Structure formats: structure tokens, C-alpha cells
Amino acid sequence: MRAFRYTLITLHVILAAAGGIFFRTQLPKGRISAVAFLFLLLFCCLDLGYYLYFRKRFVAFSEEVCRKADQIIRNGNNRIGEDCRQNARADWDCGQNQETLTSKLTMELEKLENITRNRLSESEREKEKLQKTISEIAHQVKTPLSNIRMYQDMLTEPDLSPDEAKQFTEIMGQQIGNLEFLIDSLVKASRLESDLIRMNIENTSVLHTLTASVNGIVRKADRKKIDLSVHCDPDITAFHDVKWTAEAVGNILDNGVKYTPEGGLICIDVRPGELYAEIRVRDTGKGIAPAHYNDIFKRFYREDSSRNAKGLGLGLYIARNIVMREGGYIMVRSVPGEGSLFSVFLPMHHIP
DSSP states (O other), rough: OHHHHHHHHHHHHHHHHHHHHHHHHHHHHHHHHHHHHHHHHHHHHHHHHHHHHHHHHHHHHHHHHHHHHHHHHHHHTTTTTHHHHHHHHHHHHHHHHSOOHHHHHHHHHHHHHHHHHHHHHHHHHHHHHHHHHHHHHHHHHHHHHHHHHHHHHTTOTTTOOOOHHHHHHHHHHHHHHHHHHHHHHHHHHHHTTTTTOOOEEEEEEEEHHHHHHTTTHHHHHTTTTTTTEEOOOOOOEEOHHHHHEEEEEHHHHHHHHOOOOOEEEEEEEEEEEEEEEEEEEOSSOOOOOOOGGGGGGGGTTGGGGGGSSSSSHHHHHHHHHHHHHTOOEEEEEEEETTTTEEEEESSSSSSO
């Protein structure tokens, strides 16, 4: 637009010069100065009118672009805090009065560029996370599928005895059960991550929830002769979803039974507080190194020393996500070789 404007100004000057030459050669000398002055004045007025007209259009254009860019910034950058948005709005209002139109336009486009770059970076991170998740799932599924295929091939051998066939069939059933457990855990984790789970959070008895959790692991504990004890005042209540909280605490208990040797102890007690009710799950298992306190809540995480134990590394990950969605949190303290203490904090008051 600027080049076009300069071209027209140059054309006006050329026409003015040509008009001056024409009037100088064709009109009497007494009238040359007045006519030339009027002619130049006409072109100056035309150029001024052109400048004002196109400046008005440029202002409208730049204001519209800035408005659209600002709207994209506000709508597309949901993760920016309210204070940041107010600052951006203040910068915009300040720019309206102090900056040139070009500077304002540049500022808004730079903001849009930064947001676009951040979105691309976030997209790349999500892509890497998805690829890692797919790789982890494939690794988890591969082992039971390979075992099922191997025992299936062995069942086709002609000299297989009935006892061996029965044994192989039972092993295949166990591997199918592992696959079902894996798929069920993955579905739960995916639903939690995608906010597809609708929780019914009510002020409910904590003892009622713990009863459901203990019932799910009592048989496993009996097989290892682990003593289970529960200490909870029936009057203690907290805001939580009974079904999903029982699942979360059950995952912690299942983890305790898994890594506690035979004849061990798992003790559950509840302590009410002003803000949270604390469910303490203490075991006499092998313990957790402090360096891995955060790692144990990651998806598919398993310590090197626990690779041979049955499990997928999803139990504590699911438990933490459930409790966080209820407005609570989980803490762990442990001494390697002496056991672990998991504390589940459930809110005593409703959190909207």
C-alpha cells in the first residue's frame, strides 16, 4: 500500500510539472503564475484527500486485524492465567494510544506467533507421549499373547498327556485373565485422563468405603498369611465417591499385599482433621527408596527389583488420579526393608 501511495504521489508531481510546462507555453505570461498555482493546489488537495482516505482504511484494517489476533489469543490460550490476560489487555489498551498502528499490529501478531509456537511444541510433546504410551501398551500385551500362542502350539502336540493339556489350559486361562486385567486397567486410566468418568462425590462414611476396599484383597492377604487390621471411627465422613475411592485404596492395599512377605502386617487407620480425613495404610513390606517416591505414581512404572512380580504398574497411577479428581492427594513415606506408609487425604468439606 505504501509503494502504491508513493507511485501516485510521483504521478501527481509529474502531472503537475507537465501542467506547468503546458500553461507556461500556451497561456499569456500574466496569467501563468495564477493558473499554475491553482493547478498545483488542486493536485495537493487530491493527494491530501487520497492520504486521508487510505489512512482511514489502513486504520480500520489494522484495528480489525489486531482485534482478531487478540480474540485468537484470548480464546486459544486457555492455559494463560487471568492476570496474564489482563496484562495483555492492558498492553493492548496502552498500545491504542501510544504505539503506531504498525507497532500495534506487529505486537499482536508476535503474540499470536508465540501462542502458535507453544501450541506446536505442546502438540509435539503430546505426540511423543502418545508414542511412548503405545509402545508401553504393546510391551505389556506382548508377553501374555506370546505365552498363549506358545501353549496353544504345545496343545496341538499328538503325544501330549491329559494332565499336561489341563495344565497348559489353566496357564492359558491365567494369561487371558492378565490380558483382561490389562485392558480393564488401561480403560480406567484412559477414562480418568480424558475426564470421561462421572464421580458421585458425597459426604459418606469412610469406614463403608474401606470395607469395600478390604473385601477386594482379603483373599490375597489370607493366601500369604498377612494380617489385616482396620481402625476407623464409624462417624468419620469425607467427601468422596465410594466406588472409585474404594478402587483407589484397594490398589494401594493390593500393592501392599504384593510386596509384603508372608506373615506380614497391613494396618489401616483413619485420622480426621480440620480439612482432610487421612487414611493411613501401613505395611511391613520391602519399602520404597525416597528417590522413587514420585516415580511409583507414574504410569507403567515398576522398580527393577519388582519386574518379576505380577502387575502392570498402573495401580498407584490410577489411585492418585482418582483421589486428585476428588480434591484430595496421596503421600508416601517409607524405609527400605522396613515397610511403607501411604496416606490418602480426602476433603472433609465440599470442594466445588
